[in-house]
Amino acid sequence: MTAAAPSGKDKHAHAEGTTERITIDEYQSTEGDYLIYVLHTATYDFARPHVVGKEVLDFGCGTGYGTAGLAEVATRVTGVDIAPEAVAYAHEHYQHPNLDFRTIGAIETSALPFDDDAFDVVVSFQVIEHVHAVDRYLAEISRVLRPGGAFLCVTPDRTLRLFPGQRPWNEFHVTEYAPEELRAVLAPRFPDVELLGMTAGPAVLRAELSRYRRTRLLTYPVTFPGIPDRWRLAGVRLVKRLIGGRSAGRVPTGDRRDFGFGPQDVRVAPGATPSVNVVAVARTSPAR
Template identity: 40%
Template sequence: MSDHHPAPAVGPGNAPAGAADGLVLTGERTLPGIADENYWFQRHVVAYELAVASLTGGEVVLDAGCGEGYGLAMLAGAGAARVVGVDLDPTVVAHARTAYAATHPAVEVHAAELLALPLADDAIDLTVSFQVVEHLYDIPGYLRSLRRVTRPGATVMIATPNRLTFTSGSDVPVNPFHTREFTAAELHDELTDAGLEVQRLLGVHAGAWLTSIEVAAGRPLPDLLAATDPARWPHWLRRTVHAVTPAAFAVHGDDLDASLDLVAVCRVPG
């Protein structure tokens, strides 16, 4: 759902006209198909790839806060029998229905509050909610809602930016769309308090290629991107952003406090 940075300036390859079906970059979400947005977009795709890898076929999957909907297509393409996307924004829902539900029979998209999911209890085999929790005001209620619709023994996956690297040195989120950001320990405690069993807590890190670029540049890539209008990026930076794929990131459970994003894999007890 969310983007990781304030609303971007319009620059080459980053104009609102390039946004999917009239959706415009605001800083609240990331979108596919926009070259100068590619670094952030691929960071989001990493979590969906983890979810896809967990599917064996035939599952009912919920994407709570599905945003533009690219993740719905990934989950359906991995063999899920039914993929339910839910988002509050009716413009986004209309786009996701046209772009993905119309071409993927397994996909359906609903406009609804995440605290009032239009699903029966225990209806879901896998729930994913990526880059969503940091936007919400009633986080315990949201987690209770996810737990309600996910069957006992099934998995809930949550991804969110790591506060220690995204809003370093401050408890106030730099992104105006974020209400609360988490450290790994804080996320673990929040999920546990909601009655979820945290089985794995992973971090998304820059891989070897991105790390080598950051060492040469003398600062992390997200800092460089946030500090400069895309229209004024040097050619090497633009080439780097355009070339990023999910393989440019490393996902593991070590050194979580230094990670870019956190991914929690939880089990619904019972």
């Protein structure tokens, strides 16, 4: 994957307050920031063998660095996102003859702007946990996939992140899933669902699990089971202000620190534990 060149227009990468549509340079400030980048990059590395020679939709492409990596091996890749600033950044920084980016409307109210059976593979990473109308989201993905097509879905594993019944401490997450919960959601649309775990070496896990333990404890008073969502949102935003959010500062390539780990330390495999993300490879029926 080719990193974006530093640009004065990195501000276009931010959208709707979420910290998940940011640029490569903005992932380098702290160990926590870099860890997010490592896990995202490892996810796209996992997807590459599944898209070789395929027509691909990246649903939730963000600023496009992962989408561009898929275009190196796929026949055609289209990245879509609801954030126009992120899509503008992707257009500017990642240009290949077989790569396109589009802004779409929220899936709760807008259909995907593609014909039925348009793609061989749909990838959608760190998206399903943000979606209110999950069945509509999955119905649209199933519609644009060809018979026997593959849907690659990656989402945080609530088993490690949350106490039993705890609401998400990420203010932008609607629902977080344990592995079998994700299977149950996917199964009505996808008859063949393979679940994998995403784990990593000690340095990566130490940083990620430490963040989980700290955050779930600090936010539990506002994320306990049954709390109204408006109270949860107000509470987690307050906690975020008190403990400090991510830095969102750009670090030029020559000034980047070595945190002692990278995407090569991440492993995706059946039964991998402890698993920071649930990875699903779901397939449509061979014939409609």
